[in-house]
Amino acid sequence: MRRLEGMRVLVTGAAGGMGRAHCVRLAEEGASVIALDVSASGLDETASAVRDLGGVAVTGTADICNYEELAGVVGDCVAEIGGLDVVVANAGVYDTPGPSWTIDPSVWNRSLDVNLTGTWHTVKACVPHFGNGGSVVLVSSTAGIKGIAGASHYSSAKHAVVGLARTLANELGAQSIRVNSVHPGSVRTPMIINERVFANLCPDVENPTESDAAAVLSARNLLPVPWVDPVDVSNAVLFLASEESRYMTGCQLVVDAGLTQKV
Numbered sequence: 395m396r397r398l399e400g401m402r403v404l405v406t407g408a409a410g411g412m413g414r415a416h417c418v419r420l421a422e423e424g425a426s427v428i429a430l431d432v433s434a435s436g437l438d439e440t441a442s443a444v445r446d447l448g449g450v451a452v453t454g455t456a457d458i459c460n461y462e463e464l465a466g467v468v469g470d471c472v473a474e475i476g477g478l479d480v481v482v483a484n485a486g487v488y489d490t491p492g493p494s495w496t497i498d499p500s501v502w503n504r505s506l507d508v509n510l511t512g513t514w515h516t517v518k519a520c521v522p523h524f525g526n527g528g529s530v531v532l533v534s535s536t537a538g539i540k541g542i543a544g545a546s547h548y549s550s551a552k553h554a555v556v557g558l559a560r561t562l563a564n565e566l567g568a569q570s571i572r573v574n575s576v577h578p579g580s581v582r583t584p585m586i587i588n589e590r591v592f593a594n595l596c597p598d599v600e601n602p603t604e605s606d607a608a609a610v611l612s613a614r615n616l617l618p619v620p621w622v623d624p625v626d627v628s629n630a631v632l633f634l635a636s637e638e639s640r641y642m643t644g645c646q647l648v649v650d651a652g653l654t655q656k657v
Contacts, residue, residue: 579650616652
């Protein structure tokens with residue numbers, strides 16, 4: 395029997411990247427999916443990928459920074475799909491890396507608004523729709539476990555997501571709702587595979603390529619790979635969503651090719 399048969403899952407940031415991978419992987423295991431993102435672009439492709447597996451997909455657009463808008467869309471989608479069992483707060487941004495003292499306040503505020511406050515909004519909007527128990531998975535980062543030079547705005551927000559997950563685990567445990575966080579390292583998505591990140595990783599290389607960036611990232615990991623694939627993170631999300639992790643709450647699950655353990 396598929397591990398999420400009959401379960402209803404909501405995923406934010408679902409229009410592409412890891413969010414789409416989560417939707418597809420959970421649908422492969424029998425889940426019906428609510429796919430949310432800030433705009434409709436890409437959501438149809440995510441929904442089609444779920445339906446091609448024979449699954450149910452409902453889509454909605456909402457800015458997770460706007461609680462009232464998000465709560466309304468969540469309510470409509472949950473009513474359409476018939477309930478809610480799992481929430482994957484995946485949406486996030488990584489803007490304009492640089493030394494802490496050079497980061498523009500607007501960039502700092504946007505990072506906290508999306509990565510932290512938006513995650514809290516997602517849980518706040520979804521928890522009232524849970525029935526008997528459930529699983530909340532907050533997507534943090536290895537930047538939520540160790541400080542990342544040049545990314546203090548992102549790392550601060552992702553560290554705070556861990557505190558949020560731990561606190562929610564304490565608050566929701568009596569309702570049999572589990573709350574855990576997932577911590578990807580570098581993942582092969584557009585958040586990493588772009589010229590801006592390549593330049594930040596390779597400041598001494600003129601017009602650095604993906605291969606240049608891969609060499610730098612490989613050197614940071616214990617395993618001889620530069621990054622993990624989205625499905626690797628999705629498999630961790632699946633585990634935390636399923637009954638296989640039924641007595642895990644307040645935990646941090648790391649998927650990083652050994653980045654955080656390398657000395």
